[in-house]
Amino acid sequence: MKVKAVVLTALNEYSVQEIELDPPKENDVRVRMTATGLCMSDLSVINGKLPMPLPMVLGHEGAGVVEEVGSNVTNVQVGDHVITSFIPMCGECYFCLHQEPWLCTATDLFSGMQPDGTSRVKLNGEHIGAFAALGNMAEQIVCPSMCVVRIDKRHNLEAAALVGCGVMTGAGAALNTAKVKPGSSAAVFGCGGVGLSALQGAKIAGANPIIAVDLNDAKLEAAKDFGATHTINASKDPVAQIMEITNGIGVDYAFEVIGIPAVAAQAYAATRRGGTCCMVGAGSPTEEYKFSALEMPLASKKVCGCLYGSTNAKVDFEKLLGFYETGQLDLDRMQSRTYTIDEVKEGFDDMVEGKNIRGVILYK
Ligand SMILES: [Zn+2]
Ligand SMILES: [Zn+2]
Structure with missing residues (x-):
């Protein structure tokens, strides 16, 4: 054929x-x-x-x-x-x-x-x-x-x-990989399709505040439609701004959705002590993320990789379509x-x- x-x-x-x-x-x-x-x-x-x-x-x-x-x-x-x-x-x-x-x-x-x-x-x-x-x-x-x-x-x-791919990866990062809890704080670095899906996942999970970070103001504007309570243009020290929003604590969950070491460093820095920093963006195989050998144990942050939103597709695809049906997940x-x-x-x-x-x- x-x-x-x-x-x-x-x-x-x-x-x-x-x-x-x-x-x-x-x-x-x-x-x-x-x-x-x-x-x-x-x-x-x-x-x-x-x-x-x-x-x-x-x-x-x-x-x-x-x-x-x-x-x-x-x-x-x-x-x-x-x-x-x-x-x-x-x-x-x-x-x-x-x-x-x-x-x-x-x-x-x-x-x-x-x-x-x-x-x-x-x-x-x-x-x-x-x-x-x-x-x-x-x-x-x-x-x-x-x-x-x-x-x-x-x-x-x-x-x-x-x-x-994109929606499952982003929403799954929040719902499955990081397991965002109701009332927790979240920040998403990178507001393309996967990032906006991560914002939606954090919203479905009941996070507040939900902070969108990007360099593109149009994408930040769109992020407001998908659950962001705050938006930050990354050209203006996003870590400091996130600390201000969270009273100097940092977010419970940070999502890196670009795959760039400098952004991953910001996401890690913006994560609170003991919080979860979830690496969703697929970067270059020749680039590396670096962490302080002293801060890693002292701050006890959890750093996790996220492939495909840690999905069991046979359950999750239908579940996400259910969220779409009830208006909690905007696919349109x-x-x-x-x-x-x-x-x-x-x-x-x-x-x-x-x-x-x-x-x-x-x-x-
Ligand atoms: Zn894909
Ligand atoms: Zn298998």
């Missing part, structure tokens, strides 16, 4: 190509995509910050409808509405068995291959990779059945697409612009220029 997909052929060179999908093998599903979010991690693959073997089909955040299932597939049926999960959650590896499915090792996120080490996508007759075994910036995909999570058909699939305003697949370059250009909260590709 031939479909259109966004293929990265060399660093910074991507285009819409016609790819050929292999039929699903016994543990695969074929999904017709409804919507795919443009995520910063796709951009990081494009520019080489996240090194991947090329060519590769981009895309790892989306939702769609199951069109075909392999003979062993039991978790979904043809016609089911699904969100794709860029972590497979196999249910059998060490991490899945220890209730940490977001750390599942069934696929190698960086190889572009399926769990069996092969590919289901051909470009010009040659098999190529698919980002996170998904490559869902495509009209249709063939992926492992363990990478799709069924959702109730009453949900809006276009809104649900964002839950597949997160989706600031939609594109056709042929407009993908405009979408990434808009992302680079900081124009969107989330740009989303919709398929006909």
